[in-house]
Structures are given as C-alpha cells and as structure tokens.
Amino acid sequence: MIRQVTGCILSLFLLSCQSKEEKIQPSYGEISEFVYASVTIQPDSLYKVYSAVNGILDKEFVVEGDEVKVGDPILQIINSNPKLNTENAWLSYKLAEKNLSASGTILSSIKDEIKAARLKLINDSIYFKRQEKLWQQQIGSKSAYEQKKLQYELSQNQLDLLENKYEQTRNELETQLKQARNNYKNSMITTGEYTINSKINGKVYALYKNKGEIVNTQQALASLGSDSVFVVEMLVDEVDIVRLKRGQQTYIHLDAYPGEVFEAAIFKIYPKKDEANQTFLVEARFKDIPPTLYPGLSGEANILIDRKENTLSIPKDYLLEDSRVKTEDGMVRVTTGMENMEMVEITSGIAKDTWIYKPSP
Structure with missing residues (x-):
C-alpha cells in the first residue's frame, strides 16, 4: 500500500514538472544571418608623419586638434x-x-x-x-x-x-x-625637407615629440587624418571572411553611443591575414554618421550575410546538440538552415503546429 502511494506521488510530481516546462510552436517570419566583428573608428587618410632627416625639433607650427591644408607647415627641424x-x-x-x-x-x-x-x-x-x-x-x-x-x-x-x-x-x-x-x-x-608639411586636408590628431627633442627617421612625429570622413575598421575571423563582399550592409554599435545602431556598408576587404590574431581587416563607411567621432572609438558590428522571408524558425536555445528538439512525442531530429545569435531556421523534422519544449538548464 505504501509503495502504491509513493508511485502516485512520483507520477503527480513528474506531471507537475512537465507542465511547468516552457513550450512554444515554430513560427514563420523573417530571419537574418550576421557575421560578428569588433570595431575601431579611424579617420580616413590617417597617416603618421616621419622626418626624412635627423636633427632636433625646433618648432611646432600646429597643436593637436588643429585643421591643416595640403602644404601647411607642421614641424621645423634644425641641423647645422x-x-x-x-x-x-x-x-x-x-x-x-x-x-x-x-x-x-x-x-x-x-x-x-x-x-x-x-x-x-x-x-x-x-x-x-x-x-x-x-x-x-x-x-x-x-x-x-x-x-x-x-x-x-x-x-x-x-x-x-x-x-x-x-x-x-x-x-x-x-x-x-x-x-x-x-x-x-x-x-x-x-x-x-627639414620643414615638414601636411600632405592632406585634415586634422592633427597627435604630436609625439616636444620642442628640443632629438628627431630621427625611425620614429613618428605626428598623426594626421581627415576631419570629416571616418572609416569603420572591423576585424573579422578567418572562418567568416569568405562570406563577406563589398556593399554588404553592416550595423554598428559604438560604446560611446549605447543603445544606438548606425548603418554602414563594406567598401574594402584587405586580403592579408593578421597571423597574430587570425583575423582580416575589413573597412566600412557610415551611411548615417554619428554626430561626433574620435579616432579609436570602439564597438562591435553585425554584418548582414543573408535574409529570408517567411521562414520556419525556432529560438536557438530550444535546439539540442544543433540537430534535435524535445517534442510531446519525445526527441526529434531536425534539419537546420540559416541561423543567427537568437533564431535558427528549420527546414525539416517538425511543422508549425509542433509543440517543442525548452531544454532544462
């Protein structure tokens, strides 16, 4: 008698636990696939200024933040x-x-x-x-x-x-x-050549030497770049680089602008891989430019690879081992297609009216 009561209690507990499991049905809608990249903002035409000769820095014609035009003197070096x-x-x-x-x-x-x-x-x-x-x-x-x-x-x-x-x-x-x-x-x-002039119309972003310091041909003296056009530099993992091409739409999230998304488009893909971090450099241009930008601003990017309409999909956290889902009839193997950070496309295995359960953590 005690064994029978215990069995009933256990059955009621399992039914109660099962009833508390989260369940949903697959839905039709749009799904987009993205490639993630880290972002650094840099001025266009950014370059470092070097001296062609050795000497002593005698005069600075500009300060950091000054706007310059092509041919404007920047630094003066002396040597007898x-x-x-x-x-x-x-x-x-x-x-x-x-x-x-x-x-x-x-x-x-x-x-x-x-x-x-x-x-x-x-x-x-x-x-x-x-x-x-x-x-x-x-x-x-x-x-x-x-x-x-x-x-x-x-x-x-x-x-x-x-x-x-x-x-x-x-x-x-x-x-x-x-x-x-x-x-x-x-x-x-x-x-x-002892008077160093600007080669672009832009802004002085950095001066690395002070008046009176020794100058040589190996050390940069200043950094100059555009004051109006900025480039989105993205580091893309080598496993994703083959999926990118010029013109792809990119969504930029900058740490300086929390909660805001800025649209950009890829315009250049550098073919050489950085062996140190196994990434490729990709550049994009803003479509809607943030109101204020500075060199070195960081963030992240989501590069749109593909988009499908009227696609059967489920949340990614309902998928087990990348190929199975838990249904009312038990574990079912499914075939997946496009996916992103949140959703995954289901091409076969379950239908729109199939109830699936969220796996326990």
Whole structure:
C-alpha cells in the first residue's frame, strides 16, 4: 500500500514538472544571418608623419586638434650640417661655373699654350719649306733638311696634343659643373625637407615629440587624418571572411553611443591575414554618421550575410546538440538552415503546429 502511494506521488510530481516546462510552436517570419566583428573608428587618410632627416625639433607650427591644408607647415627641424653642405655645394658650383667660363684660368692657360704652339708650328713650317726647296735644288745637307722636317712634325704633334687636351679638359669641366649643379640642387632639397608639411586636408590628431627633442627617421612625429570622413575598421575571423563582399550592409554599435545602431556598408576587404590574431581587416563607411567621432572609438558590428522571408524558425536555445528538439512525442531530429545569435531556421523534422519544449538548464 505504501509503495502504491509513493508511485502516485512520483507520477503527480513528474506531471507537475512537465507542465511547468516552457513550450512554444515554430513560427514563420523573417530571419537574418550576421557575421560578428569588433570595431575601431579611424579617420580616413590617417597617416603618421616621419622626418626624412635627423636633427632636433625646433618648432611646432600646429597643436593637436588643429585643421591643416595640403602644404601647411607642421614641424621645423634644425641641423647645422645641411646648411653647411648647401653652402659648400654652392661654392663648388660657382667654382665649376667659373672654370668653364672664358675667364677661367684652366681653359685660358691651355688656350695660351695652343696659341704659342700654333705660332711655333707656323714658324717651323716656314723653315721646313725653305729647307725643303733648298734640298730639292741640292743645296744644303740632308741632315739639315731632316732636322727641320722633324722640328715641324714635332710642332704639329704638340699642337694636336694641346687641342685634344683643351677639348678633354672642357668636357671634364662641363661634367664637373653638372655634378656641382646637381649636388647643389640636392642639397637645397635636403634642406627643404627639414620643414615638414601636411600632405592632406585634415586634422592633427597627435604630436609625439616636444620642442628640443632629438628627431630621427625611425620614429613618428605626428598623426594626421581627415576631419570629416571616418572609416569603420572591423576585424573579422578567418572562418567568416569568405562570406563577406563589398556593399554588404553592416550595423554598428559604438560604446560611446549605447543603445544606438548606425548603418554602414563594406567598401574594402584587405586580403592579408593578421597571423597574430587570425583575423582580416575589413573597412566600412557610415551611411548615417554619428554626430561626433574620435579616432579609436570602439564597438562591435553585425554584418548582414543573408535574409529570408517567411521562414520556419525556432529560438536557438530550444535546439539540442544543433540537430534535435524535445517534442510531446519525445526527441526529434531536425534539419537546420540559416541561423543567427537568437533564431535558427528549420527546414525539416517538425511543422508549425509542433509543440517543442525548452531544454532544462
């Protein structure tokens, strides 16, 4: 008798527990599938400013937050070496220019030598011709004739050598002048690089050096970017990147704007994977821009992959082991399709009028 009463009590307890289980029926409606991504806001055209030369930061023409235009000076770097190099290059250039000119001593002295050699050649030619006529008339000695001939030929060779020397020297001086001109121009360019100018129309977001600090070519001096156009940088897991494409609608949630959602669209997918965190960088542009943005604002994004209308679906927490649901007739295996964080599509296994129970925690 006691055993029978105990059995009845147990049955009533099970029925009572079963009646308290949450149950629903699948419903038809819209279901959307998303890919999740972490978000960081950055200005468009953001770049870090580097110096092309070493030196000391002498002057800051801007402060953080200033708006700049292309060509506006940002920083001034000083170093005595470039000025000295420029002055030396200028002196070398002027010297090479003078050496090549008509008043230059190098070419002028060779011209004087050519003039003297030409006069000597004329003189030796006269004596040789005279001696040659005498020799033809059998007057004088053969040795005297040969001596005058040799003297004439030596004078001719000497003139030829001097004329060649003149042309060679002139070519060398022209080359030296071109090299000096190029060195001077290069020195002027290098000196100009000590004033760093903005390459964009935008805003100064950061200055990393103070006046008087040493500057080198390896350390960034400032960060500049657009003051009106911002980019949504998203880090997407490698398992999801193949599902993304340009133009896909994206919903942005920013920590600075709790409860608000901003629409954006993908416009660039970077093909290189970041090996450190196994993600890909994807950029989106806002369709409705938040009223105020700053570099580095963070949040999250849901990228719309697909959307279906009139789809049979159930809440995701009613699904067991990704393929079974608990019904009034026991456990039933189902086939699923699209899913998101909350709902999952049911393609077969149960119908709209099937009651399913929420699994116990």
